[in-house]
Amino acid sequence: xxxxxxxxxxNLHKFFGHxxxxxxxSFDLYSGEVLGFVGPNGAGKSTxxxxxxxxxxxxxxxxxxxxxxxxxxxxxxxxxIGGIVENPEMYFNLSGRVNLEMYRRLHxxxxxxxxxxxxxxxxxxxRANDKVKRYSLGMKQRMCIAQALLHEPKVxxxxxxxxxxxxxxxxxxxxxxxxxxxxEGVAVLVSSHQLxxxxxxxxxxxxxxxxRLIDNQPINQMMKQSEDNLTLFKFVDAQxxxxxxxxxxxxxxxxxxxxxxxxxxxAIEENQIPxxxxxxxxxxxALTTVxxxxxxxxxxxxxxxxxxxxxx
Amino acid sequence: xxxxxxxxxxEWTKVLRRKIIYLVVGLIVLSIFxxxxxxxxxxxxxxxxxxxxxxVKQNLEFDLEKTNxxxxxxxxxxxENSSVNSTEPSESYHNLNKALEQSxxxxxxxxxxLDKEINLFNYGYQTDLxxxxxxxxxxxxxxxxxNNSQRISELEQKIVHLDQILNQNNYARYIDYQIENVKKNxxxxxxxxxxxxxxxxxxxxxNPKGHAFYPTKNYFNNLMYVRxxxxxxxxxxxxxxxxxxxSELSQAKxxxxxxxxxxxxSHDNLPEIDSGGNVYPGFAVTFGTYGMIFLIIILAxxxxxxxxxxxSIKGLIIAPVRRQKIFYAKLINIISVSIIGMLIVFLATxxxxxxxxxxxxxxxxxxITGSSLQVMPFSFYILALCxxxxxxxxxxxxxxxxFSSTTRSTSISVGVSMITQFGLMAIYNFFKLVLGQxxxxxxxxxxxxxxxxxxxxxxxxxxxxxxxFMFGYTLLNSDFALATPSFAPYLYWLVMAICLIxxxxxxxxxxxx
Numbered sequence: 001x002x003x004x005x006x007x008x009x010x011n012l013h014k015f016f017g018h019x020x021x022x023x024x025x026s027f028d029l030y031s032g033e034v035l036g037f038v039g040p041n042g043a044g045k046s047t048x049x050x051x052x053x054x055x056x057x058x059x060x061x062x063x064x065x066x067x068x069x070x071x072x073x074x075x076x077x078x079x080x081i082g083g084i085v086e087n088p089e090m091y092f093n094l095s096g097r098v099n100l101e102m103y104r105r106l107h108x109x110x111x112x113x114x115x116x117x118x119x120x121x122x123x124x125x126x127r128a129n130d131k132v133k134r135y136s137l138g139m140k141q142r143m144c145i146a147q148a149l150l151h152e153p154k155v156x157x158x159x160x161x162x163x164x165x166x167x168x169x170x171x172x173x174x175x176x177x178x179x180x181x182x183x184e185g186v187a188v189l190v191s192s193h194q195l196x197x198x199x200x201x202x203x204x205x206x207x208x209x210x211x212r213l214i215d216n217q218p219i220n221q222m223m224k225q226s227e228d229n230l231t232l233f234k235f236v237d238a239q240x241x242x243x244x245x246x247x248x249x250x251x252x253x254x255x256x257x258x259x260x261x262x263x264x265x266x267a268i269e270e271n272q273i274p275x276x277x278x279x280x281x282x283x284x285x286a287l288t289t290v291x292x293x294x295x296x297x298x299x300x301x302x303x304x305x306x307x308x309x310x311x312x
Numbered sequence: 313x314x315x316x317x318x319x320x321x322x323e324w325t326k327v328l329r330r331k332i333i334y335l336v337v338g339l340i341v342l343s344i345f346x347x348x349x350x351x352x353x354x355x356x357x358x359x360x361x362x363x364x365x366x367x368v369k370q371n372l373e374f375d376l377e378k379t380n381x382x383x384x385x386x387x388x389x390x391x392e393n394s395s396v397n398s399t400e401p402s403e404s405y406h407n408l409n410k411a412l413e414q415s416x417x418x419x420x421x422x423x424x425x426l427d428k429e430i431n432l433f434n435y436g437y438q439t440d441l442x443x444x445x446x447x448x449x450x451x452x453x454x455x456x457x458x459n460n461s462q463r464i465s466e467l468e469q470k471i472v473h474l475d476q477i478l479n480q481n482n483y484a485r486y487i488d489y490q491i492e493n494v495k496k497n498x499x500x501x502x503x504x505x506x507x508x509x510x511x512x513x514x515x516x517x518x519n520p521k522g523h524a525f526y527p528t529k530n531y532f533n534n535l536m537y538v539r540x541x542x543x544x545x546x547x548x549x550x551x552x553x554x555x556x557x558x559s560e561l562s563q564a565k566x567x568x569x570x571x572x573x574x575x576x577x578s579h580d581n582l583p584e585i586d587s588g589g590n591v592y593p594g595f596a597v598t599f600g601t602y603g604m605i606f607l608i609i610i611l612a613x614x615x616x617x618x619x620x621x622x623x624s625i626k627g628l629i630i631a632p633v634r635r636q637k638i639f640y641a642k643l644i645n646i647i648s649v650s651i652i653g654m655l656i657v658f659l660a661t662x663x664x665x666x667x668x669x670x671x672x673x674x675x676x677x678x679x680i681t682g683s684s685l686q687v688m689p690f691s692f693y694i695l696a697l698c699x700x701x702x703x704x705x706x707x708x709x710x711x712x713x714x715f716s717s718t719t720r721s722t723s724i725s726v727g728v729s730m731i732t733q734f735g736l737m738a739i740y741n742f743f744k745l746v747l748g749q750x751x752x753x754x755x756x757x758x759x760x761x762x763x764x765x766x767x768x769x770x771x772x773x774x775x776x777x778x779x780x781f782m783f784g785y786t787l788l789n790s791d792f793a794l795a796t797p798s799f800a801p802y803l804y805w806l807v808m809a810i811c812l813i814x815x816x817x818x819x820x821x822x823x824x825x
Contacts, residue, residue, distance in 0.1 A: 050824075050825075053629065053630055054629055054630070054635075055626075055629055055824065055825040056824045056825070057822070057824060074632075074634055075315075075632045075633065075634060076632070077632075078630070078631070078632035078633075079632040081630070081632075082630070083630060085626055085630070086623075087623060089622060089623030089624050089626050089627075090624055090627060091326060091624045091627075092622065092624070093329055093330070094325070094326070094329055098325065098329075099627065102321075102322040102325055102627070103627055103631065105318040105321055105322060106315065106318050106319070106322075106628075106631040106632065106633055107631070107632065108314060108315075147627065148630075
């Protein structure tokens with residue numbers, strides 16, 4: 001399937017008072033891909049999503065949705081978008097079904113039967129007629145996702161979609177989003193702090209901080225860069241770890257990746273492990289464990305943002 | 313347009329699922345019917361017949377004794393006064409003389425009442441007759457002193473005539489007697505005579521037994537008051553020592569026509585009870601209007617702010633609909649709820665009026681278009697009244713919507729709107745009542761035109777229930793002096809409405825969520 005740009009964000013700027021919260025942010029979202037949107041708290045993820053969804057006005061820049069300009073052809077552009085912004089909210093004194101029916105009325109051409117379809121898809125048949133105020137957070141989340149899918153949008157934007165979902169719900173949602181993207185060609189943007197989930201479901205990841213784009217690349221490529229042979233060395237105590245660090249920090253295989261109070265991660269070939277052990281034993285540094293270490297998105301994210309701080 | 317209709321359907325879905333709507337509307341309807349039931353249960357048939365003579369005989373005798381001693385005292389004082397200064401009568405001499413005449417008149421009245429065994433204090437036509445007879449006796453005494461035999465004869469004839477009416481207790485003859493008096497009155501012109509004569513003829517129809525009090529007395533007296541004051545204003549071109557403005561003269565002519573219409577219409581089916589039934593429909597509609605204002609403030613005051621605070625607005629914002637369409641749907645919803653609410657008030661008022669109010673008080677509404685008089689049936693009048701009152705409900709809704717949109721706080725928007733509508737309006741109306749003549753200056757205050765009812769359906773004092781209950785406008789007084797052009801209230805209302813809508817729309821559409 002040829003990839004089309006379904007959502008294009010160009011040179012976005014947003015000020016709250018005098019403070020610039022989004023600075024020259026640009027990215028594209030392609031058909032059939034799941035794009036992870038990550039960043040620390042206050043990085044500007046929700047602001048960006050609110051700008052795309054029409055909650056906030058643009059100070060500068062351009063948003064194009066399926067070829068329609070967000071500012072000049074608002075209704076035509078928004079026709080292609082579905083999503084959840086921040087917490088799942090609906091009319092709490094109405095049932096989930098009535099909420100969906102009301103939303104359906106605003107999308108000409110969507111049949112009534114589609115309400116039942118999405119209710120079934122999100123497994124909410126038994127509770128659809130209950131008032132939303134009686135729903136748990138997870139149920140609200142499911143109903144909001146059902147609402148977002150109701151008009152079969154080309155672009156699906158989900159802000160923290162796994163909030164409140166149980167493990168099986170998270171897995172079902174993940175499978176659903178992957179299915180929609182890869183089989184139906186929907187462009188999916190997922191903002192989340194659940195980096196493990198992002199890693200599992202996304203094709204590409206964007207990292208932003210302080211309103212600026214920090215990284216934007218396919219998840220495979222991102223992981224590949226980190227696919228050096230990593231080995232974790234665990235020491236008997238912090239003192240031994242500290243001495244090992246002093247001994248090895250100038251060596252070529254030292255990698256300032258994850259290390260806790262007792263551990264160090266070294267980028268070394270398998271055949272170099274005996275040498276390292278020999279050097280440590282010569283220095284009377286006591287080891288408890290030596291094992292292969294696998295990198296995840298969380299490691300990459302933390303290394304890029306230095307635990308939440310942007311690398312200048 | 314389709315999207316606005318879809319949004320409007322959604323708004324109605326939300327409205328119809330709110331319990332407060334059913335609660336307030338239910339209470340309004342229940343209250344309107346309850347007022348009707350209470351009115352029907354509590355009204356009692358007053359005793360229009362006078363107290364029995366035997367009950368008041370002692371009082372009459374006591375009064376007679378007292379009056380005799382007063383006459384003696386006045387005569388003594390007059391004697392002293394005339395001996396002190398016989399050249400020129402002093403003011404106190406005149407006053408004493410006048411008091412003496414009054415006492416003599418009262419004494420004669422008491423004597424006739426005691427002689428005929430009639431309760432002088434019933435204030436019915438018999439009291440009038442006795443008073444008139446007493447006056448004739450006094451005139452006869454004067455004629456005897458003057459030795460005017462022709463005058464004596466005339467007066468005796470009149471006394472005999474009145475005596476016969478009194479003995480026969482014949483009210484119809486009393487009316488004939490009054491009509492004859494009017495015909496002979498040289499101070500009245502033909503038009504005035506015709507009016508007086510028709511009034512006496514009407515009196516016989518509406519009060520055939522000549523009771524002092526009867527169920528429709530206030531109603532007819534008010535009509536006659538409007539007719540007489542407007543007739544006087546038209547003929548003299550003055551009111552309260554001020555020349556009439558052209559608009560005032562035109563209004564006076566309209567009032568004259570309208571009052572005459574009500575006086576001339578068929579008066580069958582007169583009520584047996586002095587119930588104030590003409591007040592009830594207007595009171596019910598006014599009460600219903602306040603109820604609807606309360607409801608619309610809650611509804612409009614939360615329509616934007618509550619959805620923003622609970623986050624439920626997100627579903628609307630994400631939808632492919634421009635925010636201004638969302639706003640206009642909410643606005644139309646408030647207006648439609650106002651209209652439908654007032655239609656419910658109309659139905660409740662109409663039903664309760666037919667159930668609990670005498671059919672005589674199902675008064676039509678007369679009004680003037682051009683120079684011709686038009687009449688609106690009772691049910692249409694109540695409908696028109698409700699729709700006219702909708703102007704104040706809509707305005708209250710627009711206030712609340714504006715506050716809801718600008719403050720985005722339901723408590724502030726509802727609270728401030730409630731204070732404005734029920735607090736400041738009450739203070740304003742209080743001052744309007746207290747200041748009386750200065751009220752004309754208050755016509756320039758903004759509150760005056762938020763409710764267009766009196767401009768759409770001008771009241772006529774004492775006839776339509778609208779006027780008589782709340783403020784009791786007297787048309788030929790304060791309302792006349794600073795008459796605004798007829799379009800001004802509508803223009804004011806419209807400008808105010810547009811401003812409120814504009815502020816609310818701008819705040820909702822342009823501000824970030």
